[in-house]
Amino acid sequence: MAGVKLLGFWAxxxxxxxxxxxxxxxxxxxxIEEDLRNKSHLLLHHNPVHKKVPVLIHGDKAVAESLVIxxxxxxxxPENPLLPTDAYERAMARFWINFGESxxxxxxxxxxxxxxxxxxxxxxxxxxxxxxxxxxxxxGDKKFSEEAIGLVDIALGWLAYWFEGQEEAVGTKxxxxxxxxxxxxxxxxxxxxxxxxxxxxxxxxxxxHSKRFRRV
Amino acid sequence: MExxxxxxxxxxSFSYRVIWVLKLKGVKYEYVEENxxxxxxxxxxxxxxxxxxxxxxxxxxxxxxSIVILEYVEETWPQNxxxxxDPYERAVARFWTKFEEHTSPTFxxxxxxxxxxxxxxVKEAKELLRIIEEQGLGEKKFFGGEEIGLADxxxxxxxxxxxxxxxxxxxxxxxDDRFPRLQAWIENxxxxxxxxxxxxxxxxxxxxxxxxxxxxIGSATS
Numbered sequence: 001m002a003g004v005k006l007l008g009f010w011a012x013x014x015x016x017x018x019x020x021x022x023x024x025x026x027x028x029x030x031x032i033e034e035d036l037r038n039k040s041h042l043l044l045h046h047n048p049v050h051k052k053v054p055v056l057i058h059g060d061k062a063v064a065e066s067l068v069i070x071x072x073x074x075x076x077x078p079e080n081p082l083l084p085t086d087a088y089e090r091a092m093a094r095f096w097i098n099f100g101e102s103x104x105x106x107x108x109x110x111x112x113x114x115x116x117x118x119x120x121x122x123x124x125x126x127x128x129x130x131x132x133x134x135x136x137x138x139x140g141d142k143k144f145s146e147e148a149i150g151l152v153d154i155a156l157g158w159l160a161y162w163f164e165g166q167e168e169a170v171g172t173k174x175x176x177x178x179x180x181x182x183x184x185x186x187x188x189x190x191x192x193x194x195x196x197x198x199x200x201x202x203x204x205x206x207x208x209h210s211k212r213f214r215r216v
Numbered sequence: 217m218e219x220x221x222x223x224x225x226x227x228x229s230f231s232y233r234v235i236w237v238l239k240l241k242g243v244k245y246e247y248v249e250e251n252x253x254x255x256x257x258x259x260x261x262x263x264x265x266x267x268x269x270x271x272x273x274x275x276x277x278x279x280x281x282s283i284v285i286l287e288y289v290e291e292t293w294p295q296n297x298x299x300x301x302d303p304y305e306r307a308v309a310r311f312w313t314k315f316e317e318h319t320s321p322t323f324x325x326x327x328x329x330x331x332x333x334x335x336x337x338v339k340e341a342k343e344l345l346r347i348i349e350e351q352g353l354g355e356k357k358f359f360g361g362e363e364i365g366l367a368d369x370x371x372x373x374x375x376x377x378x379x380x381x382x383x384x385x386x387x388x389x390x391x392d393d394r395f396p397r398l399q400a401w402i403e404n405x406x407x408x409x410x411x412x413x414x415x416x417x418x419x420x421x422x423x424x425x426x427x428x429x430x431x432x433i434g435s436a437t438s
Contacts, residue, residue, distance in 0.1 A: 049315065049351055063307045065314050075303040091279045091288040098281050099265070102317075133265060 002059030004029035007043050009036055010201055011209045013158030014066040015054040020154050021070050023195040025077045067097060070151055082151045096138050097155040103130050112166045112214060124172060131180055134159075139182040149193050153186075160187040161200055165210040218275030220245035223259055225252050227416035227424060229373035230282040231270045236369055237286055239410045241293045283313060286366060298366045312352045312359055312367040319344045326389070327381055327425075328432040334387075341389050348374075349398045357404055364408055374398065375405040376415045384425035 006022065006029050008015030022029050034043055034053050046062035047055045056063045056072065063072045074082055083090050111127045114120040134156070159175075167173050177184040190196055222238065222245050224231030238245050250259050250269050262271045262278035271278050272285045274292070279285050290298050299306050322344060325337035348371065352359060359367035382388050390398065406412055 049347060058304070061304045063304070063311070065311055068307050068310045068314060071310060072303055072307040075306065087288055087291045088274070088277055088279070090291065091284055094284045094287060095279070095281055098284055137265065 005032055005057040006030070007032050007034050007040075007046070007053050007055040007057070009034050009053045011206055012053055013162045014052075016199065016201070017066045017154050017157060018054045018056060018069050018073070019199050020157065020195055021073050021082065021151075023199055024082065024149065024154075025073065025080050027073070027077055067101060067155065070154065074151065082149075082154065084150070093150060093152050096152045099133075099138075100152075100155045103133075108163070108166065112170060112210075114170070120170070124174065128174055131175060131183060135180045135183050139186055149190070149196075153190055157190060157196070159183070160190045160196075162206070162210075165203075165207045168207060169210045169214045221248060221273040222246070223248045223250050223256075223262065223269050223271040223273070225250045225269045227377075227421045228269060229377050230268075232376070232414065232416070233282050233369050233372060234270045234272060234285050234289070235414050236372065236410055237289050237298065239414060240298075240364075241289065241296050243289070243293050283317065283370065286369065290366070298360070298364075298369065300360075300365070309360065309366045312348075313370040315348070315352065316367070316370040319348075323381075326387075327385060327429065328436075330433055330436045338387055338389065345374075345390060345395060345398065349395050353397050353401055355397075358401065364405065364411075368401075368405060372405065372411070375402040375411070377421070380418055380421045380425055383422055384429045 004022070004027060006015070006018055008019065008031060010033060019031070032040075032042070034040060036053070039051060042057075043053065043055060044051055046057060047053075047064040050064060052064070054064075054066055054069060056069045058072075058076070063069050070082070083093055107123070107126045107130055111120075111123040114123040138152075163175065167175070174180075175183060175187075191200075220238070220243060222231075222234055224234065224247060226249065235247070248256075248258070250256060252269070255267060259269065259271065260267055262273060263269075263280040266280055268280065270282055270285060271280050272288065273279075274288075279288050286298065299309055319341075322337055322340045325333060326341050329337060352367070352371075358364045359371065378390065382390070393399075406415065
């Protein structure tokens with residue numbers, strides 16, 4: 001079997017999506033840490049379009065974009081499937097993965113970078129609305145809370161660990177067991193899955209990194 | 217076979233993507249034209265989160281988001297496949313499909329904004345087109361190779377909508393001869409029978425886009 005390499009960055013939740021997926025499927029790989037301020041030739045060669053991590057290199061082929069990588073892994077190593085077998089259920093999973101990417105990453109990024117005052121209030125309001133949708137419509141369905149962990153959980157995994165740091169950096173706590181009980185429960189469950197639990201960046205280091213990033 | 221309904225809206229390129237794929241695969245469906253300024257209860261019920269078209273309803277079960285719909289149609293009706301069998305080739309197709317998704321804000325901005333903001337959008341749009349031409353398409357006839365595939369469908373708006381947008385805005389993004397491969401791709405794409413027979417009328421769309429552009433200029437400068 002051709003070798004698998006993963007180009008990543010220790011604080012990147014996108015890189016961790018791939019790590020979790022590889023681990024859940026028991027795939028051996030070599031991890032290569034990138035210095036994003038001094039990108040390697042390997043990274044620039046294998047992801048010339050975006051020049052970003054993560055990049056999966058399988059044999060001599062490179063796949064970029066974390067969600068594209070996840071689908072690639074799912075298809076190449078079908079054991080321990082992370083997507084449902086039913087086409088409609090798969091569509092629902094892809095819908096929520098897409099929701100995570102389009103609404104969540106964009107609006108949450110606004111939240112994180114927002115300056116105090118009106119801009120931040122607007123960002124907080126939007127963030128809360130999105131959390132409500134996930135709480136009531138995605139988890140409400142129990143689509144990805146009761147069954148085994150899947151790509152939707154993995155795609156939204158940053159909510160379970162990175163969001164906390166963002167809230168702290170912004171100085172406002174939005175997600176707790178009272179405000180979003182299902183999401184909160186999902187977060188606890190998610191972090192207990194061994195492949196996840198054993199593969200998370202150091203909390204303190206991540207907090208400091210978030211704070212630094214916000215100031216830039 | 218359960219019935220298939222498509223909620224769409226003229227002249228949405230997202231709507232046309234699904235029409236093209238259903239027709240390419242010979243899937244019979246009922247088309248429901250939505251008035252986006254007066255959305256039906258059906259649409260609001262079937263897509264409560266985004267309240268947008270297109271929505272595919274198969275046997276009463278709704279699916280929203282055009283690319284999610286296309287992947288579903290691909291899996292449910294495998295004839296005339298849009299994606300190759302090889303996982304790596306599929307990843308390449310998905311990469312470019314995702315790239316297209318990320319270009320939306322730039323082209324929306326090009327169409328909706330004025331002044332400095334628009335200048336920025338024009339510059340960015342040209343850079344994106346350059347990447348699409350050189351790295352996405354390269355030497356290939358289609359993004360999918362010899363036949364059209366998922367990425368061609370995703371970029372279909374460049375073939376049928378971009379020129380009309382440019383005309384309505386009064387700014388050319390794909391200046392003559394600067395994008396020879398993309399130009400050739402446009403001709404090849406529009407020559408595919410299903411595409412050729414399912415494109416919005418240029419003049420009708422121009423009138424519509426001009427109206428929309430006036431509205432955006434109005435709200436940007438008021």
